[in-house]
Amino acid sequence: MGVSSKLAFCATIASAAAIQIPFLSVPSQSRVEATNETKPLVNSSEIQDLISGDRLLARAKKLFEIAKLGEEEYNHPTRVIGSAGHLGTLSYIYEQILQLGDYYSISNQSFPAVSGNVFESRLVIGNQVPKSAAPMGLTPATKDKEPVHGKLVLVENEGCQSTDFPEEVAGSVAFIKRGTCPFGTKSENAGRAGAIAAIVYNYEKDPVQGTLGTPSPYHVASFGLSGEEAEPIIKRLKQGKYVDAIAYIDAEVKSILTVNIIAQTTEGDTENVVMLGAHSDSVAEGPGINDDGSGSLSLLEVATQLTKYSVNNAVRFAWWAGEEEGLLGSDYYVYALPEEENKKIRLFMDYDMMGSPNFAYQIYNATNALNPEGSEELRDLYIAWYEEQGLNYTFIPFDGRSDYDGFIRNGIPGGGIATGAEGIKTKKEQEQFGGKAGDWYDPCYHQLCDDVGNVNMTAWVVNTKLIAHSVATYARSFKGFPKRALLTGTNEYESQTKYHGPILFF
Known part of the structure; x- marks a missing residue:
């Protein structure tokens, strides 16, 4: 050489x-x-x-x-x-x-x-800032790289099918259980349903650190959350109580x-x-x-x-x-x-x-x-x-x-x-x-x-x-x-x- x-x-x-x-x-x-x-x-x-x-x-x-x-x-x-x-x-x-x-x-x-890079992120659920919340790899930013606010909507099953997402997800933050399909599929289905952001929570107590994988124009800003912190939130949602969320991600995918x-x-x-x-x-x-x-x-x-x-x-x-x-x-x-x-x-x-x-x-x-x-x-x-x-x-x-x-x-x-x-x-x-x-x-x-x-x-x-x-x-x-x-x-x-x-x- x-x-x-x-x-x-x-x-x-x-x-x-x-x-x-x-x-x-x-x-x-x-x-x-x-x-x-x-x-x-x-x-x-x-x-x-x-x-x-x-x-x-x-x-x-x-x-x-x-x-x-x-x-x-x-x-x-x-x-x-x-x-x-x-x-x-x-x-x-x-x-x-x-x-x-x-x-x-x-x-x-x-x-x-x-290549993806998250410059800044923040998630607030109700009046709490979850310690385990982490942005997904290759996540897009929230709209205009500004905080978005909406109610938290519990998604049926594991969010692997478009039919898992109720109409009320539109304009809201989708709350999705980790499961058998890729995180990117969950985020894409949430985006197609009109969600402004998505949170994937674990069925175990541990945090979720994941990636959305191959970018999709329908991906929305997505976080992972531990099962331990998700449990009381799920309980409130199943009781029909209102829970809101503020999500913010400044990120780029190139x-x-x-x-x-x-x-x-x-x-x-x-x-x-x-x-x-x-x-x-x-x-x-x-x-x-x-x-x-x-x-x-x-x-x-x-x-x-x-x-x-x-x-x-x-x-x-x-x-x-x-x-x-x-x-x-x-x-x-x-x-x-x-x-x-x-x-x-x-x-x-x-x-x-x-x-x-x-x-x-x-x-x-x-x-x-x-x-x-x-x-x-x-x-x-x-x-x-x-x-x-x-x-x-x-x-x-x-x-x-x-x-x-x-x-x-x-x-x-x-x-x-x-x-x-x-x-x-x-x-x-x-x-x-x-x-x-x-x-x-x-x-x-x-x-x-x-x-x-x-x-x-x-x-x-x-x-x-x-x-x-x-x-x-x-x-x-x-x-x-x-x-x-x-x-x-x-x-x-x-x-x-x-x-x-x-x-x-x-």
Whole structure:
């Protein structure tokens, strides 16, 4: 890859926002020139020994400086897609791989995406301001970006059919139960019925954090609300009592162009590809150094150290864009794969949030009974490694919350590890991993404080070593690993998954 490749990439991503972004690099990383020397076959213990906390921390500090490029537009550091911070992130990743010389071939996959940003919101029900009220992802603004006022109307069933909405919804705020259809369908049906806003409440006590998905001209400003706060409101409405609401959302939904970056070893069997990925973007609310700067930078560091070795099987690294908007980049990549290319990917490993401050060592509980065959073997590799290190681990649901989702839905074995997001650490997990029971694994999840200080270096180094181990293992051999088979029909995973990305769709 030469200067022309670099300039072409810069032009691609800059055209998405019509701005120029400087290329940024870690000062200690020099270009690796191609040589004819014979390199040793990758060895797991050796490549693990090359993982350095100092280098990871230096990369995290660089990424935070890049996130500051988003300050002019968002008034704080961010790497959300479409922002200068994300374009800078793409430039940084691309240049870092470019500096590794001819060891990798690099491609950038441009795709259209929908980006949403809520600038301000407020919901008042009766004389109360619900604590759990949160605007839906990709929600439109209220009319003229001003507060709207109307009575609250309880919608029959789950709002999945237009007939669920009574005539009195027109000019009112629709109060809709979470259920089996997408939130976008509920909001669209509310808009078609003339509602000025919509509130989707949970049938469980927990809050609802969702997205409307693909924009519709009939979507209305939409909030989620916990079942706990909804319960007394429902009781009053069923008693025939009048409840009013004031809703306000200042938001925008726009179409942009963004980029996946793919780097594959130029050596190794391309019929048996080892693939791993992390997402390059953050949410709009913060710089995303743990989510998922930690995973993105772990991949960069493993890709850098892998250049010291030869591989038997091709290794393909991916940095996805638009994960926070609903797995847009990974979905685009997988669904665009021709059948013959799909079958060449022996497995996909997802690395999202590697250094949560109140961490647990989490393994996706992917089994062959519910997922493409090979997913369980990957899970067992993680188990064996933690046990060999004398470390505790726990299982988490394989529930569609990260970029493995599109791969599993398309028959490609997958799995991964994580350290926790907004989930609550249990007392047992405090005994296993330290930290504080009762707190989130990442107290700064999707917030402005997800900065350099939000990454637990012990967990990050441990999991980057495990990433290196997973790459080294399968880059050497797939001996004993199930052969690929193309998906026929749907799998059990698809029928049981409620998430598509970090937020619920229904």
